[in-house]
Amino acid sequence: MSKRILSCMQPTNRLQLGNYLGALRNWVNLQDEGDNECLYGVVDLHAITNGHDASALANATRETAAAYIAAGVDPRRSYIFAQSSVPEHAQLNWLFASMTQMGKLERMTQFKDKAGKNAERAGLGLFAYPVLMAADILVYKASHVPVGDDQKQHLELARDIASMFNEKYAGGEEFFPLPEPVITGPATRVMSLRDGTQKMSKSAESDMTRINLTDDADTIAKKFKKAKTDQGNVPSSEKEGEGRPEAMNLLGIYAALSDTPIEAVMNEYGGQQFSALKTALSDLAVAKLSPITIRMAELMSDPTEIDNILKAGAEKASSLAAPTLEDTMKMMGFWKA
Ligand code: AMP
Ligand code: TRP
Numbered sequence: 182m183s184k185r186i187l188s189c190m191q192p193t194n195r196l197q198l199g200n201y202l203g204a205l206r207n208w209v210n211l212q213d214e215g216d217n218e219c220l221y222g223v224v225d226l227h228a229i230t231n232g233h234d235a236s237a238l239a240n241a242t243r244e245t246a247a248a249y250i251a252a253g254v255d256p257r258r259s260y261i262f263a264q265s266s267v268p269e270h271a272q273l274n275w276l277f278a279s280m281t282q283m284g285k286l287e288r289m290t291q292f293k294d295k296a297g298k299n300a301e302r303a304g305l306g307l308f309a310y311p312v313l314m315a316a317d318i319l320v321y322k323a324s325h326v327p328v329g330d331d332q333k334q335h336l337e338l339a340r341d342i343a344s345m346f347n348e349k350y351a352g353g354e355e356f357f358p359l360p361e362p363v364i365t366g367p368a369t370r371v372m373s374l375r376d377g378t379q380k381m382s383k384s385a386e387s388d389m390t391r392i393n394l395t396d397d398a399d400t401i402a403k404k405f406k407k408a409k410t411d412q413g414n415v416p417s418s419e420k421e422g423e424g425r426p427e428a429m430n431l432l433g434i435y436a437a438l439s440d441t442p443i444e445a446v447m448n449e450y451g452g453q454q455f456s457a458l459k460t461a462l463s464d465l466a467v468a469k470l471s472p473i474t475i476r477m478a479e480l481m482s483d484p485t486e487i488d489n490i491l492k493a494g495a496e497k498a499s500s501l502a503a504p505t506l507e508d509t510m511k512m513m514g515f516w517k518a
Contacts, residue, residue, distance in 0.1 A: 187219075188204060192223050193384060198371055203370065207365060221259055222264050250487075261491060276510070319346075343357035371430065373390040375408070392404055415450045415458050416451060435450075
């Protein structure tokens with residue numbers, strides 16, 4: 182049966198290796214499976230929830246779209262669009278916001294992380310972020326959502342909102358299908374290169390914590406060379422890797438980039454010094470990422486092509502979203518001429 186796939190990333194900073202291994206690569210696999218209808222959004226409305234630079238937003242949206250295409254999303258087969266060009270997302274967000282308890286949003290760990298100690302000062306948008314995310318998914322009645330592990334809780338909320346709506350306004354029928362998270366592969370949670378207990382993130386302060394999709398070969402080599410490890414040698418089994426998050430992270434990245442099971446990587450490098458693994462990892466990362474980096478730069482040199490792709494994507498996305506919003510409003514009892 183064909184699936185409807187929807188996923189998104191925020192146009193904040195440059196995409197990093199975790200975005201690629203945890204999400205983007207699976208987007209491409211799902212697209213290549215055949216019959217699936219895939220929609221990949223650049224969620225610019227989400228990107229303004231934690232402060233943003235107005236002069237950089239539009240270009241960051243283009244760059245994120247360029248990264249999707251460079252990584253293998255084919256705009257002839259998948260729809261790539263900016264969230265703000267499909268107003269149904271924001272409209273459905275409001276309808277869902279009115280059905281979502283604050284208590285549920287207070288439990289969201291991403292909000293707690295991003296708001297930090299000063300939650301009182303955080304914006305309403307940051308707090309309500311997961312509701313807009315539910316709207317992103319449900320406005321297309323998406324069946325599958327490929328994301329990294331950190332989005333699991335948000336997906337649960339989207340399922341919760343869908344069931345609440347179905348119960349309350351659709352007489353228990355499945356008007357909104359419950360979206361399935363697709364969290365797969367050896368790198369659903371890539372960790373920081375400087376601290377194996379923190380996830381790799383494009384918004385972390387230090388650039389040394391992450392590999393960006395736009396890093397050149399020297400930068401990649403330098404970052405892996407300086408990556409934190411421990412006093413021991415490379416672990417040769419899961420057991421030897423226990424309590425050694427930095428070592429396991431490097432092995433996990435190697436496994437993901439080389440498409441081999443982590444056990445095979447441990448067989449090959451276990452017992453050796455970390456420097457051997459780090460050198461191999463740099464070479465592998467450069468080989469895998471440089472075609473993406475080059476393609477991204479090419480695409481960014483002609484913004485009209487990206488703009489046309491985003492325009493066509495938005496038209497298609499709107500044509501799918503509009504009837505869902507209309508039905509939803511009808512079911513909720515709004516007046517209409
Ligand atoms: P974001 O950078 O927050 O817009 O994330 C975009 C997508 O990348 C989401 O599906 C995330 O779950 C995924 N992602 C972000 N960072 C990581 C990471 N360190 N490891 C695995 N997946 C990640
Ligand atoms: N919250 C996601 C993140 O930070 C981005 C996102 C917004 C998303 N809307 C979505 C992901 C809809 C999947 C589906 O990574």
